[in-house]
Amino acid sequence: MTIQLPRFATPQIQQVIAQRSTDAQQDFAQKIPELMELERLILQHSHIVNTHTEILLESAWGNFPLYSLTLGNKNPTAPTLLMTGGMHGIERIGSQVLLAWLQTLLARLQWDSHLQQLLDKIQLVLVPILNPVGMYLNQRANGNGVDLNRNAPIDAEGRVPLLGGGHRLGPFLPWYRGRKRGKMEAENIALEVIMQRQIFNRPFAAVLDLHSGLGMQDRLWFPHAYRKKAIGNIAEYVAMKTLWERSYPNHTYLFEPQSIHYLSHGDLWDYFYYQSRAQQQPYFLPLTLEMGSWLWVKKSPRQLLNMAGLFNPQIQHRHTRVLRRHILLLDFLLAATLNHPHWLPDEKQAGIFRQTANNLWFNGL
Known part of the structure; x- marks a missing residue:
């Protein structure tokens, strides 16, 4: 798979679409309807959304654009929220949730003055489909057979699950990291460009993947995914967890570090976190939402019969519910991104939150 890396002044989305043949457009509509929906939203709301074609992936299956969308305040002092989906192509539901929320957001912006005022004060960046070729092929990896979230140049400090923690045996097995000392995959390089351009230069930035x-x-x-020790901003994570649980006490999420379950090589958010630290960004808080797909499989065991059913709800009413x-x-x-000065801990609170984290997850490590 070859790539073209246009600079920031990328071609207009109309040109990207116009270059597809009718057969290609129909093929995309059948195999990657999420991309068609994203392009429809961009075209319909081009007066609100600033869109970059970050990269055009040229493959044996067609040319796939990787889009980023920006709404809100462009001032570099404004806090930023980045949301990404579709890193693993078979996990379509992540992109679908993000697109459904984006559609709601864009509709509300037509009449909701509160939301308009909120976006006047923060920057929202969306990458709804990070791995379009993988999504088209209905596989976890990208078009080169590389798992994008095992591909960053960072190694685990401890034992990782066999294969699942990342390996270099080859793309014929899932969770392949890519070649040792090789460049990151084009999709990850494009995401790194977004991070450098719009995230690391902000005094506060949060991520939901x-x-x-x-x-x-x-x-x-x-984070961390590569080590069991507490991350540098652990106090801020506990503060966010506390804010969430106090605001919505009936929630159903587990809020925790990944490393208490398993370690993995090449985690992108570990990598970007330390890039942020190197640039002395005070607050960069990436989160990963892992939707529990066994909830859907348990209620519809027939989903075990196909790979997509292991990761996505396939009964319509359950899909709508998700x-x-x-x-x-x-x-x-x-709201938390905009109002971060009101919940970030001071020095005294940070010490308490760090002790809380040790008690909850790290046993004094």
Whole structure:
């Protein structure tokens, strides 16, 4: 798979679409309807949404654009919320939740003065489909067979699950990291450009990366994935957890570090976190939403008969329920990003929150 890396002044979306043949357009509509929906929303709301074609992936299956969307305040002092989906192509539900929320957001912006005022004060960046070729192929990896979330140049400090923690045996097995000392995949390089351009230069930035995984409960994970020690901003994570639980005491999420379950090589958010620290960004708080897909499989065991059914709800009413289930969380993150000065801990509170984290997760490590 070859790539073209246009600079920031990327071609207009109309040109990207116009270059597709009728057959390609029909093929995309059948195999990757999420991309068609994203392009429809962009075209319909081009007066509100600033869109970049970050990269055009040229493959044997066609040319796939990777879009980023920006709404709100462009001032570099404004706080930023980044939301991403579709890192693993088979986990379509993450992109679908993000697109459903975006559609609601754009509709509300036509009449909701409160939301208009909120977006006047923060920057919202969306990458709804990070791995369009993988989504088209209905596989976890990208078009080169590389797992994008095992591909960053960072190694685990401890034992990782066999294969699942990332390996270099080859793309014929899932969770392949890519070649040692090789460049990151084009999709990850494009995301790194977005991070440098719009995230690391902000005094406060939060991330929500949407996935689905084989669990019985929805989880909000934060780094580290490569080590069991507490992350530098652990006090801020505990403060956010406390804010969420006090605001919505009837929620159903587990809020916890990934490392208490397993370690993995090449985690993108570990990598970007330390890039942020190197640039002395005071607050960069990435989160991963892992939607518990066993909840859907348990109620519809027939989903075990196909790979997509392991990661996505396939009964219509359950699919619709999932699309609305996480709206409150996404809205909360918008509000928490804007109002971060009101909940970030001071020095005394930070010490208490660090001790809380040790008691909850790290046993004094």
